[in-house]
Amino acid sequence: MAAIELKGLTKVYPGGVKALDSLDLSIPDGEFFALLGPSGCGKTTLLRTIAGLETATGGNVVIGDRDVTGVQPGGRDIAMVFQDYALFPHMDVTENISYPLRIKKVAKAQRQAKAGEVGARLGLEQLMDRRPGQLSGGQQQRVALARVMATQAKAFLFDEPLSNLDARLRLEARTFLKKLQRELGVTTVFVTHDQAEALAMADRMAVMEAGHIRQIGTPSEVFQRPANTFVASFIGSTPMNLLDAVVRGDTLEVAGCEVPVPALAAGLLTDGEKIVYGVRPEYMTYTDEPADGSLSGEVIIVENLGASHLVTLEVAGVLVQAVVPEGREPALGDRGHAVPRGDRALAYRDGELVSA
Amino acid sequence: MTRFVAGRIGVYTLIAVLLAFFTIPLLWLATAPFTSDPSYEVRLPDFTFENFQMIIEHPYALWSLVNSLVLSIGTAVLVVVLSALAAYALSRVRLPGRDALLYALLLLSSIITGTAAMVPLFQLAIELNLIDSHTGLILILSGGLLPAAIFMIKDFMDTTPKSYEESARVFGASPLQIVAHVVVPLVRPGLATIAVWTVANVWGNFLMPYLLLSDVDKQPAAVIMYTLYTEGGQANLKVLSTFGLLYSIPVVIMYLFVSKKYGFRFHGGIKR
Numbered sequence: 001m002a003a004i005e006l007k008g009l010t011k012v013y014p015g016g017v018k019a020l021d022s023l024d025l026s027i028p029d030g031e032f033f034a035l036l037g038p039s040g041c042g043k044t045t046l047l048r049t050i051a052g053l054e055t056a057t058g059g060n061v062v063i064g065d066r067d068v069t070g071v072q073p074g075g076r077d078i079a080m081v082f083q084d085y086a087l088f089p090h091m092d093v094t095e096n097i098s099y100p101l102r103i104k105k106v107a108k109a110q111r112q113a114k115a116g117e118v119g120a121r122l123g124l125e126q127l128m129d130r131r132p133g134q135l136s137g138g139q140q141q142r143v144a145l146a147r148v149m150a151t152q153a154k155a156f157l158f159d160e161p162l163s164n165l166d167a168r169l170r171l172e173a174r175t176f177l178k179k180l181q182r183e184l185g186v187t188t189v190f191v192t193h194d195q196a197e198a199l200a201m202a203d204r205m206a207v208m209e210a211g212h213i214r215q216i217g218t219p220s221e222v223f224q225r226p227a228n229t230f231v232a233s234f235i236g237s238t239p240m241n242l243l244d245a246v247v248r249g250d251t252l253e254v255a256g257c258e259v260p261v262p263a264l265a266a267g268l269l270t271d272g273e274k275i276v277y278g279v280r281p282e283y284m285t286y287t288d289e290p291a292d293g294s295l296s297g298e299v300i301i302v303e304n305l306g307a308s309h310l311v312t313l314e315v316a317g318v319l320v321q322a323v324v325p326e327g328r329e330p331a332l333g334d335r336g337h338a339v340p341r342g343d344r345a346l347a348y349r350d351g352e353l354v355s356a
Numbered sequence: 357m358t359r360f361v362a363g364r365i366g367v368y369t370l371i372a373v374l375l376a377f378f379t380i381p382l383l384w385l386a387t388a389p390f391t392s393d394p395s396y397e398v399r400l401p402d403f404t405f406e407n408f409q410m411i412i413e414h415p416y417a418l419w420s421l422v423n424s425l426v427l428s429i430g431t432a433v434l435v436v437v438l439s440a441l442a443a444y445a446l447s448r449v450r451l452p453g454r455d456a457l458l459y460a461l462l463l464l465s466s467i468i469t470g471t472a473a474m475v476p477l478f479q480l481a482i483e484l485n486l487i488d489s490h491t492g493l494i495l496i497l498s499g500g501l502l503p504a505a506i507f508m509i510k511d512f513m514d515t516t517p518k519s520y521e522e523s524a525r526v527f528g529a530s531p532l533q534i535v536a537h538v539v540v541p542l543v544r545p546g547l548a549t550i551a552v553w554t555v556a557n558v559w560g561n562f563l564m565p566y567l568l569l570s571d572v573d574k575q576p577a578a579v580i581m582y583t584l585y586t587e588g589g590q591a592n593l594k595v596l597s598t599f600g601l602l603y604s605i606p607v608v609i610m611y612l613f614v615s616k617k618y619g620f621r622f623h624g625g626i627k628r
Contacts, residue, residue, distance in 0.1 A: 053525070072525075073528075079527070082522065082523055088538060089542070103528045151527065
């Protein structure tokens, strides 16, 4: 068990591409940490640099109390699950799980006992003699997990651990992984491009963009108070409403309507200032009746989300979305009113959250 | 319909003629050794073993097969080991001008064991005291075959995903362990191909052993076959056919064995 500390970590690829730009990050012992971002943001590079598969151009990687910046991957006492699992196709499940122990020159009988023990814990008892080619995607993933568990490493690194599973299995695996990590208590960093996955699994997460960390926080913090408009638009299964607004005393003028200044930004805005007003569709209350501080317009799209509907209003040429519970969805062409929750609405000045 | 039938008949006739073209020499090879007075035609044999008796009594014939085995297996081992290591390095390490180097090697290698380099090779062998030595011949043959072998094996290695090796690396495997535990098993069909190709090449090579081995005791079958004449200077078909049969059997067995054991299989393990 160990904490992971990154100080000023920089990675420049030959050819001048700056994949990581002076990153600072500290992940306490035992935490389940997500690196989230769109493709090409440097999250996988960051994970591979922690693993030692990429050498840092600058800065330090500290695992536990040891600076491992110049140490080979094998000497860092970490274990990694690759996106494609990288199970050795010519070895059966037992051999695959015990491979790390074989490298550590553990006696064969001991190795097999350990593999059997870890395999049984992950429900692989019946499959120990099979080759990876004879396993389903979910089984392969469990073998890959068993293999890192057998290492007794101080930290686990998962590269897109769920992206190779089909949608149904992914949800099960999500719960399973979270439970497993909690039980093992090993510091775990995982990379994902799926915000729902990061929100669901992580204790804390970092949202990355172009080699920079744009926000670090718990899933609730990141979801409720995105630090900037990039995070705001990236997080959430329905995109946040980000609307141009002008400050008018105690109210904001948004798309021709008047809404109260967000609680978080109260007293921090100057009159006449141009800002971006952000509120999630989930934090909007939809009514048929005109209401104070609402955004009013014509219903142009209704999308079924299952237990709720996503209603899109056209308000003075601007699209505003609100989530409406089932059974209360309006018809197309209706005039609707969406009231933002004052304590959940946010104001962004130059792309950054306005808060005390 | 008639046109279709006629067309089919035409196609099959053509195939039959083509097949006959290749089968008749093989039939001859199968029957002539068992015939007491073989000629150039294919006849039903009278099942005599007289010809085999002659081969057994021949002072060099059987030993030459052993020599052929020593040379081809020695070369195959050397070529497989060296080409696997070289190809792995070339496949994984980015070197400026790597491909140019490979192509240059490939081009030059056809010269090494070709006619053009005969004289310098002979002189080199004399200077290094490698004339009349199997070791010397194995080195020279390997040198000639290595570039093409590296080229082929590198292709295999290029197509195996790197995450296997990275995974082993994270678990602490050394580069040699990675090669032995992960890379070699993954490219085994490729290595088997290289081994078979090398053996077949050396087995059939006449020029190099003829040039570098003057001691008849050390000459391989391909060279000895060249000496199987009657006193009158005619090709001795009795001995020649029998020896030819014995000469081809090991290669056939090897092909069958390797294709059965290392036939191309895909195991999976990388989720795509």
